[in-house]
Amino acid sequence: MSSTPKNPPPLRRLAPVLEPGHTYASVTDKISAIVLTRPAGIAWFLGISLGFGLVMILGMALAYLIAKGTGIWGINIPVGWGFAIVNFVWWIGIGHAGTLISAILLLLNQKWRTSINRFAEAMTLFAVACAGIFPLIHTGRPWYAFWMFPYPSAMGIWPQFRSPLIWDVFAVSTYGTVSLLFWFVGLLPDLATLRDRSKSRAGQMIYGILAMGWRGSARHWHRYQSAYLLLAGLATPLVVSVHTVVSFDFAVAIVPGWHTTIFPPYFVAGAIYSGFAMVLTIAIPLRKFYGLEDFITMRHLENMAKVMLATGLVVAYGYMMEFFMGFYGGNKYDTFLAWNRLHGPYAPFYWSLILCNIVIPQLLWFHRIRTNVVVLFLLSLVVNVGMWLERFVIVVLSLHRDYMPSAWGRYSPTVWDWATYAGTIGLFVTLIFLFVRALPVISIAEMRELVAHTSEEKP
Amino acid sequence: MSEQRSNLHGVLAEFATTEQLLAAAAKTREAGYTCLDAYAPFPVEGLADALGLRRPLVPLLTLLGGVLGGCAGFGLQYWASVINYPVNVGGRPLNSWPAFIPVTFELTILGASLFAVFGMLALNKLPQPHHAIFNVPRFALASHDRFFLCIEAGDPKFDRVRTAQFLESLQAYAVSEVLDE
Incomplete structure (x- = not known):
């Protein structure tokens, strides 16, 4: 190959998925040492x-809520879906990135998912746990929550299966269960x-009981791989269905701004957008404090930033179409909603x-921004806030001025709304901190596989 | 002598790389051994073929779970809305099947996932806290960075001395007997 130029043209080299020099033993030692x-x-x-x-604080807010009822919150007619639903949708959306990383990227054979899937799945579980609290307490009488499940009750009646709210019960509980199974199956060899x-x-x-006697037999691995891949295939349509069903909670209702067909895809894109932002929010401090820069490389951060950029643009398209349909559709209530978003009492939230x-996430077009860890971390926080605002705008702005001006009203959260919201953030943080100390944050078995593959690729 | 034989689970050989393990597994099968298993810290590509494992039953079980879950989901809604407690709302059809799809879909996924996971565990006979192979001290490395091949005592060609010699001839890092106490 004498014709090959000595110095090939300087292409921008992608950072590796795993820094070179690691062996099976070194990845095992490094990841298990965080726990052991x-x-x-x-x-x-x-x-x-x-x-x-x-x-x-969450405990206090919930105890007071159960004692007094939902009157302690800012909700009233016409805005009956305040913070509880805003936060529910926000949390459940955050969870979606974990499933996307672990399932869809596995099916697409994206090697860079390996070092981030474990804690992204944990994030999913904890986010679903936080999300689940809200519809439960929003019912007002959470001790009757089991009425939402179809069981042969003494009252002789059944849940309304034609209601999106019951679809939601099935979607979210299935999502929680399948996420837990997926996470646990992935953990088994590491345990x-x-x-x-x-x-x-x-x-x-403790680890012995949880590992259930796993011994790495080739027969076991054979069935294990089959089951893991099938779970990924099942979780992929599931994750799309969950936020679709969540969007049905809105889209099936005849409220201006909610009754639109763009909601399902736009909700799913928004969920992935906010979820990747949260994965970055967790990954950046995690790799810094535990010295995991070799495993969670710049390649991962940059790829996640690109996914955020892409899904952010889909979300932007959704906002644009909402406006387009508001004016093009000719429905005066929809037109008014668009005007109300831009100029109404909640306009600062919309802007x-x-x-x-x-606007701000457009910075992600620049390579220098995507590779600047501090800026990326700040950007991820901005997107988390933005996605929370989006749900606030969807819930509150459509409800507070719907049809007759005589039925209009305002909504403002009380201290208990904020306490509950802050409390679930605390629950999420606590669970993440406990997880980091109790279980391997990166899948050790999959990292060994990655070591085997990357050593094969060497010339 | 016979008591010793019944205590013996098999002979275990240790390897440092996947290539050595794959080569050893292939040679062991060539030599006519059939009752063997390999142990690795991660799923090794090609190992199932080298050991001549059949395609797993897990996909079939998953399909079964999905079909059961889907039928149960639709059946539940149909039975509740059409048979057990029909409510006539302005003459709308009782079997409003499009509205029943989301729950049917979710329960299909749930059934398939539960069957995939618990089917995999059941076929692997897990949980199984005790296994003879854990008696070998170096076997702890099977979850770290070493690869093992075990020819089990149930094999018709198994001979305590000759099998161990055979495994040593495969450039094993170490060969040891697995005793079931």
């Missing part, structure tokens, strides 16, 4: 204290690793939403 040998450290205690303090490497009797017992979700 590394001391927790002062930062961990500070973080979990903050999170747990907020959980206490066996922790069982074998744990020095303490308690660790050996902040446009700023957070559309």
Whole structure:
């Protein structure tokens, strides 16, 4: 090959998915050490204290709610769906990125998913746990929540199966269950690793019970791979269906701004957008504090930034079409809604939403922004806020001025609304902190597979 | 002698790389051994073929679970809305099947997923806390960075001495007996 030029033209090299020089043993040691040998450290205690303090506030807010009823919140007629539904949709949307990373990217054979799928799946589970609280307490009498499930009751009646709210019960509970199964199946070989490497009797017992006697037999791996791939295939349509059903909660109702066919795809794109923002919000500090830069490389951060950019543009298209249909459709209530968003009493929320979700994320077009960890972290926070504002705009702006001006009203959250919301953030933070210390944040078995593949690729 | 034989689960060979394991598995099958298993810290590509494993039953079980879940989902709604508690709302059809699709879909996925996971565990006979192979001290490395091949005592060609010699001839890093106590 004498014709090959000595210095090929300088292409921008992609960062590797895994920094070179790692072996099966080194990835195992490095990831399991976070759980088994590394001391927790002062930062961990500070973080979990903050999170747990907020959980206490959540407990207080829920206890007061159960004692007094939903009157402690800002909801009333006409805005009966306040923070509870805003936060429900926000949390469930965040969860979607975890399933997308673990299932869809697995089916698409994207190797870069390997080091982020475990904690993204954990994030999904914790986000679904936070989301599940809201519809439950929004019913007003959460102790009757089991009425939403079809069971042969003494009253002799059944849930209304033609209602999107009951579809939601099935969608979210299936989503939670399948996410847990997927996560647990992925954890199984890693639990066996922790069982074998744990020095303490308690660790050996606990991880031993959870690992269920996994011994890495080729027969087991054979069935395991088959089941894991099938789960990925099942989770892919599931994740799309969940936010579609959530959007039906709105789209089936005859309320201006809600009754649109663009809602399902636009909700799914928004969910992935906010979910990737949350994955970045977690990944950036995680790799920094636990020295995981070799595993969660710039390639991962940049790819996630690109997914955010793409889904953000889909969301922007959704906003644009809402406006287009508001004026083109000729329905005066829809036209008024569009005007009300831009100029009504909640206009600052709408403009902040446009700023957070559309304007600022355009910075992600630049390579220098995507590879600047600090800016990327700040951007992910901006998108998290923007997506929360989007749900606020959808819920509150459509309800507060629907048809007859005599039935219009205003909504403002009370301190208990904020306490509940902050409390679920605390619950999420606490669960993430506990997860980081108790289970491997990166799939060890899949990292070994990655080591095997990358060593094959070497010339 | 016979008591010792019944205690013996098999002979275990340790390898450092996947290539060695794959080559050893192929040679062991060529030599006529049929009752063997391999152990690895991650799914090794080609190992199932090298050991001559059949296609797993998991996909069939998953299909079964999906069909059962879907039928149960639709059946539940049909039975509740048409048979058990029919409510006539302005003459609209009782079997309003398009409205029943979301729940049917979710329960199809749920059934298939549950069957996939619990089917996989059941076929693998897990949970199984005790297994003879855990008695080998170095076997802890099977979840770390080492690969193992075990020829089990149930094999018709199995001979305590000759099988161990055979495994040593495959450039195994170490060969040890697996005793079931």
